[in-house]
Amino acid sequence: MSKLRSLVPSTHSLFVFEAAARTLSFKRAAMELNVTQPSVSLAIKTMEKHCKVILFIRDNRGVRLTEAGAELYDDVRAGFRRIEQTLENISERGTKYLSFAASTTLAAHWLAPQVYHFQQIHPDIRLKIVVTDRDVEPDHEIDVTIWIRKRDFNQANTWFISDEVIFPVCSPAYLAAHPQLHTIEDLNHHQLIHSSDAHRKRMSWSEWIELAGGDPSQIRRDIVFTDYQLGIQAALLGEGVALGWSFTNRFHLDNGSLIRPLPHQIETGRAFFLVANDRIGESEKTKKLLDWVLAQSKVHRSHGPP
Missing domain, CATH: 3.40.190.290 (D-Maltodextrin-Binding Protein; domain 2)
Incomplete structure (x- = not known):
């Protein structure tokens, strides 16, 4: 079993984090994921509590990544891109030419x-x-x-x-x-x-x-x-x-x-x-x-x- 499963509260939380970190907006992340803004906020809080680190700074102007959040986002973004490319490649192999x-x-x-x-x-x-x-x-x-x-x-x-x-x-x-x-x-x-x-x-x-x-x-x-x-x-x-x-x-x-x-x-x-x-x-x-x-x-x- 991958150790990753014990390091994050759920795989879904990684998708929520990626969307929020990319858009720097819980509201836009919620719209993209077709969920409510409070659910995005709750998912991020749950992830921060599970990882024992603050990932976003919240203030009146919105949200921004902490140093730890930026480091995690870089790796999550790169990982998602590699997975996307692999899935596209294997899907292409299944295409009938x-x-x-x-x-x-x-x-x-x-x-x-x-x-x-x-x-x-x-x-x-x-x-x-x-x-x-x-x-x-x-x-x-x-x-x-x-x-x-x-x-x-x-x-x-x-x-x-x-x-x-x-x-x-x-x-x-x-x-x-x-x-x-x-x-x-x-x-x-x-x-x-x-x-x-x-x-x-x-x-x-x-x-x-x-x-x-x-x-x-x-x-x-x-x-x-x-x-x-x-x-x-x-x-x-x-x-x-x-x-x-x-x-x-x-x-x-x-x-x-x-x-x-x-x-x-x-x-x-x-x-x-x-x-x-x-x-x-x-x-x-x-x-x-x-x-x-x-x-x-x-x-x-x-x-x-x-």
Whole structure:
């Protein structure tokens, strides 16, 4: 048993003391605690008698803390704050989130710019974005994710989002400061931003140029980012030309922060798929999330790549 129980007349007296010490008013403390002022005064007197120390000085101007009262208040206030923080933390753990697993690029360049819209129309749903460097299987911890698979991929609880279409992208500032691009061969005279991914296969510049009918032998790999997200960030900052994916770069293309300096594009025969776990039939909130993702990505199915 905690010794504290024998040092105070009751745990309630600590709440009364904290309110009175914080407000320096028995009247305001009573209003806050929804009790009468005499009951506050009695609780403080009982506590002072039990502790054998005067905690408040009472005079015509009101009340003020004694040295002992101020010392006790500092510790009670700090203790209450720690308890509040712990209770908030453990309560938060019990909150049910919908978990959306996504790559860094998808999270940063597709979800982040518009997820506030989902929260506005569904304020009752809490969404947790789980950034992962590899594909994960939806399970008891992950509700929804997005995979890239062959165009004919077919599995329960999956929905086609968009074909995988890849093309060069750069910032308007970069293109304004460098020679115009008219042909695939013109890429040899530009700074190409290279990226690789240890866990997801991404098309390289050499592969893209060869598929587009060019000669990749002149391509130099001066700088390589090991995260595609960093490569796109470099393109946004005007550092060069990167390869862009139609789905994940749609937001930047729509707002003009990235442009397509060449009309050439490669359709890979693969596609983006929305994937949900087996509990979708039990969760109306998960269905709302799926409907929202499909609605936000409808443009890719209605009008094709940008």
